[in-house]
Amino acid sequence: MMKLTNRQFRYETTESLKMALFQIRANKIRSFLTALGVIIGIVAITMMGTAINGIDRGFDKSLAMLGYDVIYVQKSSWSTMGQWWRYRNRPDIKTTYADQINRVITANPRSELAIAVPQSSTYQASAKYRDRNLEQVFALGTNHNYLQTASGDLSSGRFFTAAEAASDEMVGVVGDDIASGLFPNEPALGKFVQLKNRKFRIIGIFRKQGKFLGLFSFDNQIIVPLGAFERVYGKSMFTSIRVKIKEQTRVTEAKEELLGMMRRIRGITPGKEEDFSINEQRAFKSQLDPIKNGIAVAGIFITGMSLFVGAIGIMNITFVSVKERTREIGLRKALGARRQTILMQFLIESVMICLIGGVTGLGITLFITFAIGQLLPSFPIQLSFDLVFASLTVSVITGIISGLAPAVTASKLDPADSLRYE
Amino acid sequence: MQSLCKFYEMGDQTVRALDSINLEFGQNDYTAIMGPSGSGKSTLMNILGCLDTPTSGLYELNGQSVAEMDDDELARIRNKEIGFVFQTFNLLPRLNCLRNVELPLIYAGVAPEEREERAAKALVNVGLGDRIKHKPSELSGGQIQRVAIARALINNPSIILADEPTGNLDTATSHDIMNIFGALSEAGNTIILITHEEDIAHYTRRIIRLRDGKIESDERR
Numbered sequence: 001m002m003k004l005t006n007r008q009f010r011y012e013t014t015e016s017l018k019m020a021l022f023q024i025r026a027n028k029i030r031s032f033l034t035a036l037g038v039i040i041g042i043v044a045i046t047m048m049g050t051a052i053n054g055i056d057r058g059f060d061k062s063l064a065m066l067g068y069d070v071i072y073v074q075k076s077s078w079s080t081m082g083q084w085w086r087y088r089n090r091p092d093i094k095t096t097y098a099d100q101i102n103r104v105i106t107a108n109p110r111s112e113l114a115i116a117v118p119q120s121s122t123y124q125a126s127a128k129y130r131d132r133n134l135e136q137v138f139a140l141g142t143n144h145n146y147l148q149t150a151s152g153d154l155s156s157g158r159f160f161t162a163a164e165a166a167s168d169e170m171v172g173v174v175g176d177d178i179a180s181g182l183f184p185n186e187p188a189l190g191k192f193v194q195l196k197n198r199k200f201r202i203i204g205i206f207r208k209q210g211k212f213l214g215l216f217s218f219d220n221q222i223i224v225p226l227g228a229f230e231r232v233y234g235k236s237m238f239t240s241i242r243v244k245i246k247e248q249t250r251v252t253e254a255k256e257e258l259l260g261m262m263r264r265i266r267g268i269t270p271g272k273e274e275d276f277s278i279n280e281q282r283a284f285k286s287q288l289d290p291i292k293n294g295i296a297v298a299g300i301f302i303t304g305m306s307l308f309v310g311a312i313g314i315m316n317i318t319f320v321s322v323k324e325r326t327r328e329i330g331l332r333k334a335l336g337a338r339r340q341t342i343l344m345q346f347l348i349e350s351v352m353i354c355l356i357g358g359v360t361g362l363g364i365t366l367f368i369t370f371a372i373g374q375l376l377p378s379f380p381i382q383l384s385f386d387l388v389f390a391s392l393t394v395s396v397i398t399g400i401i402s403g404l405a406p407a408v409t410a411s412k413l414d415p416a417d418s419l420r421y422e
Numbered sequence: 423m424q425s426l427c428k429f430y431e432m433g434d435q436t437v438r439a440l441d442s443i444n445l446e447f448g449q450n451d452y453t454a455i456m457g458p459s460g461s462g463k464s465t466l467m468n469i470l471g472c473l474d475t476p477t478s479g480l481y482e483l484n485g486q487s488v489a490e491m492d493d494d495e496l497a498r499i500r501n502k503e504i505g506f507v508f509q510t511f512n513l514l515p516r517l518n519c520l521r522n523v524e525l526p527l528i529y530a531g532v533a534p535e536e537r538e539e540r541a542a543k544a545l546v547n548v549g550l551g552d553r554i555k556h557k558p559s560e561l562s563g564g565q566i567q568r569v570a571i572a573r574a575l576i577n578n579p580s581i582i583l584a585d586e587p588t589g590n591l592d593t594a595t596s597h598d599i600m601n602i603f604g605a606l607s608e609a610g611n612t613i614i615l616i617t618h619e620e621d622i623a624h625y626t627r628r629i630i631r632l633r634d635g636k637i638e639s640d641e642r643r
Contacts, residue, residue, distance in 0.1 A: 008531030015528045022516060331512045334473060335573070336501020336529035338494045415500075416473040419512070 012341050013348070020349040023321070024356070034317045035357030037310020038398060041303045042361025042391045043368075048299025049387040050369055052292050059288060069248045070149045071255055073097065073241040073262055077277035090275040091266075093239045095120060095226060098143075100265050101243065101258070112254035114244040117145045120229055120237045127174075127222060128194040129182040137178065138221040139195060141229020141237075149242040152218060157189050157204030160225055168227030172200035176208035177219035193222065198232045200224055251280055307394065310357070311402035318350050318406035322413075329410055330418030343411040350403025351396055358395030362388060439465040440476070441635040447581070447614065452607040454615045454623035457632035464585070466632065467616050471504050471583045472496045484580055501529050505574030509586035511566045513558040513573075519545055520554045523573045530577060544572040548602060564595035571602060575611075582606065582613045588622055600625045 024031045076087035095118035105111045125139035144165040160171050172193060179188035179202070192199040200222070209218045229237075245254035255278050268274055322329070329342055337345075362383075369383050439462045447453060457463045468474035469481060472488055475496070481488045483503055491499065506512075513522045524541035532540070545554050548568040558566050567587060574582050584603070588596035604625060607613050615626060623629050631638040 005531055007533070008529075011528050011531055011534070014534075026516060327512065328514060331514070332525070332529075333497060334471065334500055334506050334512075335526045336497050336577075338497040338529075340494070341497075341529065414474075416468040419473070419508070 012337075013344065016341075016345040016348045017352075019345060020352045023349055024353060030317060031353055031356070034313050035310070035353050035360065037306050037308075037313050038354050038357030038395060039310075039361040039364065041306035041310055041398075042358045042395060043364050044299055044306060045303040045394065046362060046365040046383065046387050046391050047368065048295055048303070049390070050365065050383050051295050051299075053384055053387070055288060055292060055295075069245050071243050071245060071251065071258065072279040073243065073258065074277050074279055075240075078279045087277075092236070093241060093276060095239055095241075097262070097265055098241050101241065101261055104261050112245055112247065112250055112257050114246050115145055115148055117142055117149045117242045117244075118226060118239070119146070119242055120226060120233070120235075120239045122233055122237050125195055125222070125233075127178055127182060129191065132182050134178060134181050134220070136220070137195075138175075138218075139229065139233070140221055140223045141226040141233075142223060142242075143226055146223060146242075149244045152206050152209055154204045155207040156187075157202070159204055159223075165225045165227075168225050168231065170198060170200050170224075170228050171203045172222050172224040173204035173206065174202055174223075175206045175217075175219040175221045177217065178222055179205045181220075195222070195224075196232050198228075200228070255280065303394075307398050310354075311398050314350050314353055314399070314402035315405060317353075318346060318403050319409070321349070322346060322406050322410040325410075326413065326418045326421040329413050330415050330421065333413070333415035334419060339411040342413075343407045346407035346410050347400060347403045350407070351399030354395040354399030354402070355392065358392050361395075362391060438635045440469070442479075443635075443637060445630070445637070445640075447612060450607065450610050450612055451628060452603075452613050452615075452626045453628040453630060454617055454626040455630045455632065456616075456618060456620075456623050457638070458618070460634075461632040462635040463616050463632050465635075467583060467585050467614075470581070470614060471506060472499045497529075501526055502577055503580040505577065505579035505582045507567070507570050507574050507582065507584035507587045509589040511558070511563075511570050511590070513566060513569060515558050518555050518557050519550060519561075519569045519572075522558070522569060523576055526573065526577045540576060541572075544576050545569070547575070548572045562595075563591050564598055567591065567595075567599050568602065571599075571606075575606070580612060582611055584613065584615045586617055587615065588617070588619070596622065 073093060075090050075093055098116040098118035101113070101116035105113050105115065119140055119142040121138065121140040123136060123138050125137040127134045127137045127139075144160055144162045147159050154173070155176070157173070159173055160169065164171055174188065174193065178193070182188065182193060183191060188202050188205055191202050193202055194200075206218070206221070243254075243258055245251060247254075258278055259274065262276055262278070263274055266275065332342065332345075366383060441462075443466065455463050455466060465474070469476050472483070472491075473496075475491070476489055479489065483499065486499070488496070488499060500506075513519075514525070517525075520538065520541050523544055524537040527537040527540060542551075542554055545551060548571055550565060550568055550572070553561060553565065553569075558569070561569070571582075571587075574584075582603075587603075588599055591599060600622060603613055603615065607627075613626075615622070617623055628640070628642045630640045
């Protein structure tokens with residue numbers, strides 16, 4: 001019999017919304033102080049999420065630079081980086097493995113692997129042109145197939161050819177930073193850049209790729225034929241075999257196949273542990289998980305604390321509000337407001353305070369991320385829609401939780417008594 | 423209502439605020455309930471207004487038994503059947519007259535445009551057509567009580583219950599308000615007035631006197 005009509009519900013909710021806005025506007029300072037906990041909580045949660053998002057995105061970007069579909073045969077494993085003592089007695093990776101792998105690949109059309117490319121490299125090269133000098137250049141010796149296993153295209157010139165690679169021509173393809181660093185006012189193409197005591201003719205320039213977190217860049221690399229590299233730096237530099245796989249989704253199978261090949265090449269008897277590692281991007285990415293988890297735990301803790309404190313504050317102030325407005329509640333009941341109506345009115349009020357806090361928090365986060373973006377353009381930071389949605393949901397839930405007890409109290413007030421309340 | 427009782431537990435004593443009251447109010451009755459404080463007239467008013475339920479006994483309003491209703495049903499009865507006028511006016515101070523008057527209509531589920539129209543009309547009827555956007559703080563006591571009367575009338579209730587409606591007003595204004603009640607009675611409304619002032623009670627056609635929770639006298643004039 002007492003079925004609440006839809007229309008009635010709508011009008012009452014509208015009325016409650018209006019009253020809540022009224023109430024909040026009438027008690028601006030009180031509402032703001034009450035919402036402060038929620039504001040801090042939302043700033044914490046969104047900043048945390050933004051930081052994690054940013055790290056993920058930055059990493060994906062740099063992984064894309066490395067190439068998703070490339071796995072690496074190397075002396076040590078990426079996933080246990082830092083434990084160099086485990087790998088120091090392993091024999092070096094030889095550049096000739098690439099040819100051996102390629103022979104197996106071509107003999108087997110069902111192979112998961114596409115092509116193997118050797119590379120020898122150093123991070124400690126210095127590049128010179130006349131009186132200009134660039135330190136900590138990433139010098140890399142490889143063959144003409146390198147571009148098949150790497151992202152990045154050329155902004156001008158060309159990569160070296162098979163013939164140039166085979167005859168160890170003294171030519172090089174340089175990153176954008178090297179081109180602009182050594183040749184700020186003139187075209188770099190055709191000029192000679194000096195590595196140690198050898199001069200290389202620049203035949204190509206890579207398009208600028210950017211940095212990840214300002215830590216690592218492909219824009220300061222210089223790529224030369226492998227033989228030419230060894231002529232400058234010797235054979236004992238850091239060597240790895242880049243192996244492109246055919247199907248990005250079948251990394252595991254490809255690794256399995258490559259592992260078998262390498263065991264045969266190395267002559268490792270079954271049952272013995274291999275003395276090389278096969279690396280892929282995923283392992284690299286998992287290195288970041290502890291950092292991300294740390295941020296997440298800290299963020300959730302701060303968020304939880306401030307929301308908890310905020311919720312208590314809102315509960316407290318809503319109780320005060322119920323007390324202050326006892327007569328109003330009595331009057332509304334006398335005029336026909338049902339329990340549910342009163343309950344909704346106070347719930348809506350606390351939810352609205354929380355929502356205002358949440359939106360304010362989001363605004364602050366937006367401002368902070370914008371400021372960071374302006375100050376540190378290379379720092380990957382982004383506020384996602386998911387985060388906005390999540391923080392608004394959290395605000396609403398906080399509002400409901402903190403408003404529920406006072407709202408129930410209000411709804412149960414006796415109308416006759418509350419009308420007489422002074 | 424028949425053998426209506428309301429008991430309160432006060433410590434180990436039971437207070438018989440209302441003791442076996444039998445009363446009937448007819449359509450268009452204009453009644454004053456009188457009695458000294460503690461006589462039970464406020465309790466009777468609360469029960470008549472469905473703000474409270476009797477401990478025992480029967481209360482029928484338009485043939486509906488009220489005694490066994492739950493809170494929400496009582497709320498509906500209050501909304502539809504009863505118009506309250508209070509001694510302390512009880513307007514919401516931050517709302518203007520129009521918004522105060524339309525409040526019962528919100529709970530009745532009336533659409534906004536119709537609410538506004540009816541509320542404005544009700545204010546015109548009590549002579550406040552030029553004050554509909556004013557807030558209670560901008561009005562005199564008599565004007566505020568007229569707003570409250572407009573609010574009480576807005577849902578065309580079966581009973582208008584006025585609890586000491588002139589208690590906070592000076593004599594001249596009290597007479598104004600009583601004239602409004604008189605006009606309402608002539609227009610066919612059922613009015614129950616609670617007062618302790620003899621001269622106010624004499625505006626009505628029936629005076630019920632309570633003492634110690636019992637009816638002392640019930641005279642019609």
